Amino acid sequence: MRQKSRAFFILFSILFYGWTALSFSQERFRKNAPDPDPLPTLNLPEIETASLSNGLTLSVIKRENLPLITVRLVIFAGELHSPEEFPGTAAFAANMVLRRSVKHDSEEIEERVESIGGQFYASIFPDFVMFTFTFLEEFLDTGLEIISELILQPAFTSVEIASVKRLMFYDLLNKATDSEYIAKRQLDQILFINHPYSKSVYNEEVIKNLNERVLLPFFNTHYNPNHAWIFLTGNLSLGTASRKVSRYFQTWEKKNREIPALPSLIPNKKLKVCFVHKPEEKQATIFMGNILAPVSAVDIFPLLVINQVLGGTTTSRLFMNLRESKEYAYYAFSQLELFKACAVYLIRTRVRPEVTRAAVMETLGEMEKITKEKIPSFEIEQAKSYLIGNFPINIETHDTLSLKVAQIQAFQFGEALWDDYLENIMLIDSNRVFEAAQKYDFLSPVVVIVGDREILTEHLLEFEEVEVYDQKGVHLYTLTKETSDETR
Amino acid sequence: MLKKMTLFFGLVIFLVWGWARAQTEHRPPFPITQFTLDNGLQVILSEDYSLPLVSVVITYKVGAINEEAGKTGLAYLLENLMFQGSENIGRMQHISFIRRIGGTLNAATMEDKTIFYQTVPSNQLALVLWLESDRMKSLEINASNIQRTKIDLIEEIRHRKTTDPYLESSLLFDQYLFPDFAHSHPIFGQEEDLRELTVAEVKNFYSKFYCPNNAVLAICGHIDKRKTIELVRKYFGTIPKGEKVTPLPPVQLPEKEAIDRTYRDPIATLPAFYLGYRIAPAKSPDFYPLKIAEYILLRGKTSRLHQRLIKKGIAFRLEGGIEEKKGLAGFKVFVVSTNEIMKERSTKEVLTEITRLKTGLISEKEFGKAKNLFRIDYVHQYASCADRAIFLAENQLAQNALEKLGEELDKYLSVSTLQIASVMNKYFTPGRIFLDVKVR
Numbered sequence: 001m002r003q004k005s006r007a008f009f010i011l012f013s014i015l016f017y018g019w020t021a022l023s024f025s026q027e028r029f030r031k032n033a034p035d036p037d038p039l040p041t042l043n044l045p046e047i048e049t050a051s052l053s054n055g056l057t058l059s060v061i062k063r064e065n066l067p068l069i070t071v072r073l074v075i076f077a078g079e080l081h082s083p084e085e086f087p088g089t090a091a092f093a094a095n096m097v098l099r100r101s102v103k104h105d106s107e108e109i110e111e112r113v114e115s116i117g118g119q120f121y122a123s124i125f126p127d128f129v130m131f132t133f134t135f136l137e138e139f140l141d142t143g144l145e146i147i148s149e150l151i152l153q154p155a156f157t158s159v160e161i162a163s164v165k166r167l168m169f170y171d172l173l174n175k176a177t178d179s180e181y182i183a184k185r186q187l188d189q190i191l192f193i194n195h196p197y198s199k200s201v202y203n204e205e206v207i208k209n210l211n212e213r214v215l216l217p218f219f220n221t222h223y224n225p226n227h228a229w230i231f232l233t234g235n236l237s238l239g240t241a242s243r244k245v246s247r248y249f250q251t252w253e254k255k256n257r258e259i260p261a262l263p264s265l266i267p268n269k270k271l272k273v274c275f276v277h278k279p280e281e282k283q284a285t286i287f288m289g290n291i292l293a294p295v296s297a298v299d300i301f302p303l304l305v306i307n308q309v310l311g312g313t314t315t316s317r318l319f320m321n322l323r324e325s326k327e328y329a330y331y332a333f334s335q336l337e338l339f340k341a342c343a344v345y346l347i348r349t350r351v352r353p354e355v356t357r358a359a360v361m362e363t364l365g366e367m368e369k370i371t372k373e374k375i376p377s378f379e380i381e382q383a384k385s386y387l388i389g390n391f392p393i394n395i396e397t398h399d400t401l402s403l404k405v406a407q408i409q410a411f412q413f414g415e416a417l418w419d420d421y422l423e424n425i426m427l428i429d430s431n432r433v434f435e436a437a438q439k440y441d442f443l444s445p446v447v448v449i450v451g452d453r454e455i456l457t458e459h460l461l462e463f464e465e466v467e468v469y470d471q472k473g474v475h476l477y478t479l480t481k482e483t484s485d486e487t488r
Numbered sequence: 489m490l491k492k493m494t495l496f497f498g499l500v501i502f503l504v505w506g507w508a509r510a511q512t513e514h515r516p517p518f519p520i521t522q523f524t525l526d527n528g529l530q531v532i533l534s535e536d537y538s539l540p541l542v543s544v545v546i547t548y549k550v551g552a553i554n555e556e557a558g559k560t561g562l563a564y565l566l567e568n569l570m571f572q573g574s575e576n577i578g579r580m581q582h583i584s585f586i587r588r589i590g591g592t593l594n595a596a597t598m599e600d601k602t603i604f605y606q607t608v609p610s611n612q613l614a615l616v617l618w619l620e621s622d623r624m625k626s627l628e629i630n631a632s633n634i635q636r637t638k639i640d641l642i643e644e645i646r647h648r649k650t651t652d653p654y655l656e657s658s659l660l661f662d663q664y665l666f667p668d669f670a671h672s673h674p675i676f677g678q679e680e681d682l683r684e685l686t687v688a689e690v691k692n693f694y695s696k697f698y699c700p701n702n703a704v705l706a707i708c709g710h711i712d713k714r715k716t717i718e719l720v721r722k723y724f725g726t727i728p729k730g731e732k733v734t735p736l737p738p739v740q741l742p743e744k745e746a747i748d749r750t751y752r753d754p755i756a757t758l759p760a761f762y763l764g765y766r767i768a769p770a771k772s773p774d775f776y777p778l779k780i781a782e783y784i785l786l787r788g789k790t791s792r793l794h795q796r797l798i799k800k801g802i803a804f805r806l807e808g809g810i811e812e813k814k815g816l817a818g819f820k821v822f823v824v825s826t827n828e829i830m831k832e833r834s835t836k837e838v839l840t841e842i843t844r845l846k847t848g849l850i851s852e853k854e855f856g857k858a859k860n861l862f863r864i865d866y867v868h869q870y871a872s873c874a875d876r877a878i879f880l881a882e883n884q885l886a887q888n889a890l891e892k893l894g895e896e897l898d899k900y901l902s903v904s905t906l907q908i909a910s911v912m913n914k915y916f917t918p919g920r921i922f923l924d925v926k927v928r
Binding site: 027032040043066324390 | 517518536538539540541575576580583584585587588589590591592607608609610611612613614615618621622625710722723726788789790853856857860861863864867870871872873
């Protein structure tokens, strides 16, 4: 009996131990993050390019998984090409083109666009404008016919001019209710002062000056096939696309235009703090940035890594410091804006009013750290991991894919940012990043603060000097500790 | 004889081709594999090898509809708590893990479901399953996590209420259109309710609804099917099944009778109005023509109401369409005008267009346009891996047969003008709900 009990006890112990061990081993994998598998090869969508006899460049981006076509037409006539005395002309021309043709009025155009399930819009950049049209794939002919009609035979009637001007006016007025928009506009105004890019900074007042006499010469000079590029994304071959694009665009006449070379941009040399009053704004919106120029294609990659380390995501230094650690900010991010002639680094954050100066100083501290200390390898690798992993996500849909390809071509970055992108990112190390951080000026940004004067003035006085602007960008006065009473 | 044989052979080929074509057209345009784990977790896999990406979507069948009076905001609070850490993952680490590998993520609480989704490089699938399974199995719910989340949510409520001029009126309108508590209270909850929620209440809500038998997991992208099944079993297979969630009883709305109310908005600067009708819910045969009617009235710049109101300049803002609730649906129109006179005119124009549609007089061109716009919107529902995973998870949750998703699109596209006239007459009756928003 005793022997039986012992045997039973031993058997029970073995079973219990076995069960516990099994359960334990089953759940051990939950303790730590699993290792990733090897990364599958990224096979980029095939891009084929051809040129029509009139100089129009055509690229086909192959994408088979959806019954859609996205057409992007890039015209190299951006805000910088607007006449000196008429900023806003490039946007005005693009919006007018969208409206009507000689054959069809605006209602008929809208009807035709929506009949093929389409959406048609224009995006205006300093260097170029981009027309985007997405529709169901079986309507490729109709889609191309609509675009060609609008580009080749536009009708700039007085009714449409009035309507477009009204829409642009209210659109700008509406945007100006957003603190971030005000801050960015003020920052660009200061960074691009005396440069053709400054024409991309304007307010609703300039719309009044736009008219047919401004529009026609601009359109006739800049809307040429030899200064344009058309991208078709979808399930189609270069042969089909070439035939169809030729059919609808071959009568577009080639023209020569003389565009003076862009002057070089001069980065801001000394920290400058500016303030724009926005009534009833409870927080302080801060934009900081400076010009990085000239930026070579090889320098883009370390700069992308710097941006990622500094403020690319919620795991970057600025967010972790300003929001998570100091609890100053609702958000804090950085970004790198690319132009043909330069790049601009930009930091944006929204903070409690009482910590405005502290937030600016912390941000400057983070930037200084990047220029003074080598970024540890693990942080560099994390940033690279983000940039590599995020790249395919950014080209997943027809829309994002065609945008990426069109931007790369428009900025003439070529293969560096496409076929060679991953390799170029992988090659970046701490030393390369440190070199780039030394080469460009990260320590003398322009700082723009937008908020309510009543709430912020006492906190602005913590800065040595603050240039105060109105919302239209007019310099009103300079606020200093000594002059605060008189100047106000 | 030879001629007859050829004819017969030709006929057979034609029939087989026709049948095969019909089968192909009805199939969704992507592969689907479905299975259910022993603990009740429903899993959907769909491969797409265009890019080395994978999207993981987990949808829990819980939302504001499951909240009791006095406990509003509980579902939304829990969505936020899901990022505050679990047994093996620290606070906000879920976000860090995903962001560090270049992934994107988000979550959303709706009336009847809560969705968590992320897209990552496909070699990181195991990481996402590890993260998702850990918070399904052992979410960290404690007083400090809850308090921190409450503060954020209360701040959000206050911000929205003070900055969105038509928020209060839209909530009020929902109460008239869907007059039962479950369907009409705000998803973000009431501040006073959120404040009073206890740790025990949050824990109970989590254990009841955040369990495998109340969830659908959808994985789409560059995946090895066999390996993915193994990973799903490894990470989710041992999570214990929760108690069976009792389905909510069907809602009995009161008989249709006209409601006409006025609301004075303290922060709106322009007058507005809401007009609404209770209509047939999703999946009912009447829903398909109602959806196409929505496109004729409201979708795009050439839609009838856009032409009548915005183009003519009598309204400043026009929104609306069908709002699907669990087992219910409403058709809403929201219009902001520049002044009271224009608002009156806008109201008349909307009612006139509704009456006009009741005649079923729709040109072939207009009808084709509405269907093409619907089709492109339908296609956009699965444009990316994350879109597709959400699309599949939602359909699975709604108990729609996934293998017949292709037929769904056909049902919308085969709607006739006669059906439109019929549903317009049936649902757009004088028993409408109207809320007039006046400025102070």
